[in-house]
Amino acid sequence: MAAVQETIEQVRRIDVEQYKYGFVTDVESDKAPKGLSEDIVRFISQKKNEPEWMLEWRLEAYRRWLTMREPDWARVNYPKIDYQDLYYYAAPKKKKELASLDEVDPEILKTYEKLGIPLREQELLAGVVRPEGERRIAVDAVFDSVSVATTFQKELKDAGVIFMPISEALREYPELVRKYLGSVVPASDNYFATLNSAVFSDGSFVYVPEGVRCPMELSTYFRINEKNTGQFERTLIIADKGAYVSYLEGCTAPQRDENQLHAAVVELVAMDDAEIKYSTVQNWYPGNAEGVGGIYNFVTKRGDCRGDNSKISWTQVETGSAITWKYPSCILRGDNSSGEFYSIAISNGHQQVDSGTKMIHLGKNTSSRIVSKGISAGRSQNTYRGLVSAHRKAKGARNFTACDSLLIGDQCGAHTVPYMEAKNPTAVFEHEATTSKISEDVLFYCVQRGLSQEEAVGLVVNGFVKDVLQQLPMEFAVEAQKLISISLEGSVG
Amino acid sequence: MTALLEIRDLKAEVAGRQILNGLSLTVNKGEIHAIMGPNGAGKSTLSYVLAGKPGYEITGGEVLLNGEDLFAMAADERAAKGLFLAFQYPLEIPGVATLTFLRAALNAQRRKRGEEELSSPDLMKRVRELSKKLGIDPDMLRRPLNVGFSGGEKKRNETLQMALLEPLLCVLDETDSGLDIDALKVVANGVNQLRAPERGMIVITHYQRLLDYIVPDVVHVLAAGRIVETGGKDLALQLEATGYAQYQGEAA
Numbered sequence: 105m106a107a108v109q110e111t112i113e114q115v116r117r118i119d120v121e122q123y124k125y126g127f128v129t130d131v132e133s134d135k136a137p138k139g140l141s142e143d144i145v146r147f148i149s150q151k152k153n154e155p156e157w158m159l160e161w162r163l164e165a166y167r168r169w170l171t172m173r174e175p176d177w178a179r180v181n182y183p184k185i186d187y188q189d190l191y192y193y194a195a196p197k198k199k200k201e202l203a204s205l206d207e208v209d210p211e212i213l214k215t216y217e218k219l220g221i222p223l224r225e226q227e228l229l230a231g232v233v234r235p236e237g238e239r240r241i242a243v244d245a246v247f248d249s250v251s252v253a254t255t256f257q258k259e260l261k262d263a264g265v266i267f268m269p270i271s272e273a274l275r276e277y278p279e280l281v282r283k284y285l286g287s288v289v290p291a292s293d294n295y296f297a298t299l300n301s302a303v304f305s306d307g308s309f310v311y312v313p314e315g316v317r318c319p320m321e322l323s324t325y326f327r328i329n330e331k332n333t334g335q336f337e338r339t340l341i342i343a344d345k346g347a348y349v350s351y352l353e354g355c356t357a358p359q360r361d362e363n364q365l366h367a368a369v370v371e372l373v374a375m376d377d378a379e380i381k382y383s384t385v386q387n388w389y390p391g392n393a394e395g396v397g398g399i400y401n402f403v404t405k406r407g408d409c410r411g412d413n414s415k416i417s418w419t420q421v422e423t424g425s426a427i428t429w430k431y432p433s434c435i436l437r438g439d440n441s442s443g444e445f446y447s448i449a450i451s452n453g454h455q456q457v458d459s460g461t462k463m464i465h466l467g468k469n470t471s472s473r474i475v476s477k478g479i480s481a482g483r484s485q486n487t488y489r490g491l492v493s494a495h496r497k498a499k500g501a502r503n504f505t506a507c508d509s510l511l512i513g514d515q516c517g518a519h520t521v522p523y524m525e526a527k528n529p530t531a532v533f534e535h536e537a538t539t540s541k542i543s544e545d546v547l548f549y550c551v552q553r554g555l556s557q558e559e560a561v562g563l564v565v566n567g568f569v570k571d572v573l574q575q576l577p578m579e580f581a582v583e584a585q586k587l588i589s590i591s592l593e594g595s596v597g
Numbered sequence: 598m599t600a601l602l603e604i605r606d607l608k609a610e611v612a613g614r615q616i617l618n619g620l621s622l623t624v625n626k627g628e629i630h631a632i633m634g635p636n637g638a639g640k641s642t643l644s645y646v647l648a649g650k651p652g653y654e655i656t657g658g659e660v661l662l663n664g665e666d667l668f669a670m671a672a673d674e675r676a677a678k679g680l681f682l683a684f685q686y687p688l689e690i691p692g693v694a695t696l697t698f699l700r701a702a703l704n705a706q707r708r709k710r711g712e713e714e715l716s717s718p719d720l721m722k723r724v725r726e727l728s729k730k731l732g733i734d735p736d737m738l739r740r741p742l743n744v745g746f747s748g749g750e751k752k753r754n755e756t757l758q759m760a761l762l763e764p765l766l767c768v769l770d771e772t773d774s775g776l777d778i779d780a781l782k783v784v785a786n787g788v789n790q791l792r793a794p795e796r797g798m799i800v801i802t803h804y805q806r807l808l809d810y811i812v813p814d815v816v817h818v819l820a821a822g823r824i825v826e827t828g829g830k831d832l833a834l835q836l837e838a839t840g841y842a843q844y845q846g847e848a849a
Contacts, residue, residue: 544651549688552648553698553758554676554706563701567692567741 136193142166145302148193152271152306155278165291165301172295178458179487179519180427182400190365192303192336263319265349266311270338273309280311284342288371288408288435296367296402296429304338304369312347312378321577323352337368343378345411350381352580364389366425367402376411376438381419383576385584387591388424395454395483398426405432406462409441409470417444418461419575421584423591426455431489433462436470436498443472446572448584450565450591451484451516460490460521465501465531474505477569480516481592487519494531501531509539510568512561512592562589599664601626601797602766608657608822609646616642618822619658624766624797631800631808631833634819635841640801641685643819644770648682649675662766676702677709679765683755685774689743695754696738699724699761706762727760731787749780756787767791767798773807785810805837820844 136147145166149159174185260267266277273281291301312318343349366388372380382405391398401424407416418432428451434443445461463472472492480486486509494501509518524533542564550560566573566585573581602624609617616639624630634640646653647660649672660667662678670678690698704714715723728735733753743751752772759767769788773781788811792798800811808816808830816832817824818841825844826832 543688546688546690548648548650548672549684550690550698550702551672552650552676552682552684553702553762554673554709555701556673556705559701559705563693563698564690567690570692 135191138191139188140166140190140192140303144192148303148305151193152274154271154274157282158274158278161286161291162302165298166303168292169295169298169302172298174295178429178489179485179521180429180456180458182427182456185365185400187299193305259319264313264316265318266309267322268309270304270307270309270340273340277309277311280342281309281340284340284371284373286371288373288406289369289404294404297369297404300336300338300367300369300404304336307338307340307368308351309339310341310349310351312343312349314344314375315346316344317347318349321350321352323354335364335366335368337366337370339368339370340373341371341380341382342373343375343380343414345375346377347375348379350383350577352383352385352577354385354387354580354583364399365402366399368404370403370405370432372405372407372416374407374409374411374414374416374438374441377413378411379415379417380407381417382407382432383580384418384420384422385576385580385587386420386422386424386428387587389426390424390453390455391426393453395426398455399424400427401425401430402427403430405430406435407433407443408435409438409443409467412438412440412467414438414441415443416441417446417575419444419446419572420448420459421572421576421580421587422447422449422457422459423587424455425457428455428457428459430459431461433464434472435464435466436472436501437466438470439467440469441467442470444575445472445474445476446575447476448479448569448572448588449476449486449488450479450481450588451486452481452591453484454482455484455486457485458487458489460488462491463493463503465492465494465498465503467498469500470498471502472504474503474507475571476505476507477572478507478509478518479512479565479568479592480509480518481512483515485517485519487521489521489523491523491525492533493523493525494528494533496527498528499530501526501528501533503531503533505533505535507535507537508568509537510565511539511541512565558589558593561592565589565592600624600661601628601663602799603661604658605660606658607643607646607660608655609642610654610656611642611652615656616822617646620819620823621658622817622824624799626765626797627792627794628815629792629798629800629811629813631802631811631813631816631830632819632824633802633805633816633833633836635844636803638819638841639822640803640819641770642822644682644768644799644801647675647768648672648680673705674709676762676764677706679763681759681762681764681767683752683759683767683769683772685771687743687746687751687755689741689746691741691744693742694739695742696721696724698742699738699758702758703761724757724761727757730790731757731760732783733757747780748775749777749783752776752780752784753787756784756791760787760791765796767796769798769800769802769811771801771803773802773804781807782810805833808833818844 136144142163145162149162289297292298310322341351374380388399388401409416416434422428432445436443443463449457449459451457461474474490476488478486478488488507492503507520511518518539520537522535526533546564547560550563551557565588573584576584600623604620604622607617607620632640655668662680667675700720707714772784800813813830816828816830818826
């Protein structure tokens with residue numbers, strides 16, 4: 105994996121003190137005025153040339169949102185967000201319509217380079233053609249809120265796969281979007297999801313038709329760049345009967361003093377015999393050493409195993425954000441459907457993480473598996489919150505949950521809040537949980553072999569999270585491993 | 598000629614208790630020194646102080662490794678300079694394959710010495726050769742480091758690490774503990790293969806038994822934090838007969 109090695113070196117070279125990805129790209133923004141109102145919602149919809157029904161959908165969500173209260177049950181503390189003090193739309197200004205990747209703003213390409221995006225993907229962005237037969241990744245690059253480049257459109261199209269910005273899909277496949285949008289996460293679902301429904305700017309849309317195995321991994325890089333801009337991504341992925349798709353999402357953000365709000369919604373729909381694998385590496389700016397700044401990440405991710413024998417698998421590596429509020433979940437509606445949640449959540453400094461999953465067993469003989477690895481360092485707080493429930497008709501529901509927490513230092517906290525509800529007597533739920541401290545003796549053993557204290561922590565932690573790392577696609581796993589070590593720098597000694 | 602290791606009047610304490618009371622010892626290249634002594638004499642403390650384990654305070658004396666001030670170096674630098682401690686109880690690291698650990702350790706040392714990292718294929722090749730030489734099942738390389746290893750496997754793994762890292766000075770802390778006689782022979786055989794003209798070893802042990810297999814050039818008796826007697830390999834046999842009582846009385 106030479107390319108990956110180069111990427112790692114590239115990441116290593118990026119020399120910004122604490123947060124390795126803190127820099128701002130100078131691209132002139134096309135912004136809506138500050139604040140939120142029906143007019144802003146209309147402005148966004150208009151900017152996107154959306155159909156009338158979409159505008160109505162947004163407005164309804166907005167009105168609903170006005171009646172809702174911000175949730176406060178999570179174990180996170182942050183100053184009150186002034187929703188009128190944020191921008192809700194920002195797009196990089198285009199000089200003209202983009203005909204090819206060569207026309208992508210070089211500043212933007214430079215940003216991706218700084219981020220250490222795998223060379224292969226950079227090549228894709230630069231339009232380099234690789235020999236036939238090589239495993240490829242299609243990148244839908246989201247810069248701030250608008251997708252500026254989409255690659256491999258044609259090949260995907262030949263396979264019948266639709267992979268495009270959701271704003272574009274709304275114009276080109278309005279009926280398809282209309283059919284599924286909000287069908288997993290309703291516009292009224294929760295405070296942040298409802299806000300997203302009103303003002304979402306862009307995101308990815310994927311449709312894999314019946315019987316098609318998506319010929320490549322689909323990958324999106326998100327990046328918040330505009331000062332004080334709420335980032336409201338909306339992703340919708342549908343795998344029709346017997347289809348398969350693997351989707352990778354990775355994010356980094358520039359260093360800032362102000363808090364940045366991120367409230368994304370991801371909806372997955374898997375029909376009969378379909379499978380969706382969704383992997384995330386999240387590395388938003390976590391704030392400085394004193395806990396100032398950093399991204400507020402309030403995300404609603406949910407997958408619906410709508411068809412029989414369908415499968416949805418979430419894998420996440422969460423290292424960034426000042427506040428993380430995120431519970432990628434599965435609704436196991438189809439008979440024999442299965443859901444998986446593999447998570448690594450790392451918190452350092454003053455980060456607060458409240459994350460977990462919900463596995464809702466509705467169909468017969470459904471199964472779910474949860475493997476959560478939480479690592480707390482510094483003065484951070486790390487909470488696993490999960491729900492496993494079996495509906496009264498969910499005969500033969502099975503769940504296995506393993507929650508492991510690792511503590512580094514003596515000023516951080518790890519918390520586990522598992523909920524279980526079995527309304528069918530045949531349900532079998534298993535739950536295992538461990539909490540351990542990283543042992544000084546183990547660290548000394550490593551150091552005696554020549555590893556620095558930080559390398560030793562990185563090694564031990566990577567061992568701790570191995571079960572989850574293995575679930576990630578190869579390219580991601582290597583990056584994630586590196587990221588884990590970077591995230592824990594300064595956590596010992 | 599500079600001695601490989603020179604310990605001069607070393608004093609050290611743990612949690613406010615003085616354990617080493619002016620210990621002096623010189624190890625030259627190519628020599629194997631055995632340090633024997635009763636429980637609580639400071640044998641393990643000596644090995645930890647040399648390796649730089651946190652919590653041990655040096656209150657006097659100095660140690661030179663190849664003429665360089667050992668205490669001026671951090672523990673990982675000491676390792677990179679060729680100091681290796683074979684642990685009495687090797688630690689387990691769940692989820693980290695033995696091979697991964699070997700690679701991390703070797704390359705960390707090489708980086709510190711300004712050498713190029715060994716590529717994965719080269720490393721694999723070397724580790725396979727050494728495993729074969731030391732009679733180690735290659736399957737062990739894939740297993741998480743020391744997790745579920747038998748006592749013998751753990752010690753063999755220490756030997757493998759030692760062989761790969763090629764240290765100048767090996768400190769073997771009670772390598773015989775937890776081993777039956779067959780395992781002891783295998784490990785001792787591994788250690789003997791690592792005897793080299795450039796390399797020195799300190800073999801710390803409670804019992805003479807190990808020294809039947811790893812034959813030392815010099816035997817020291819450590820009691821109450823000091824070397825109280827030094828002799829040839831016969832001294833070990835003598836101790837086996839007389840025990841340590843005489844020295845304990847003397848130290849008190």
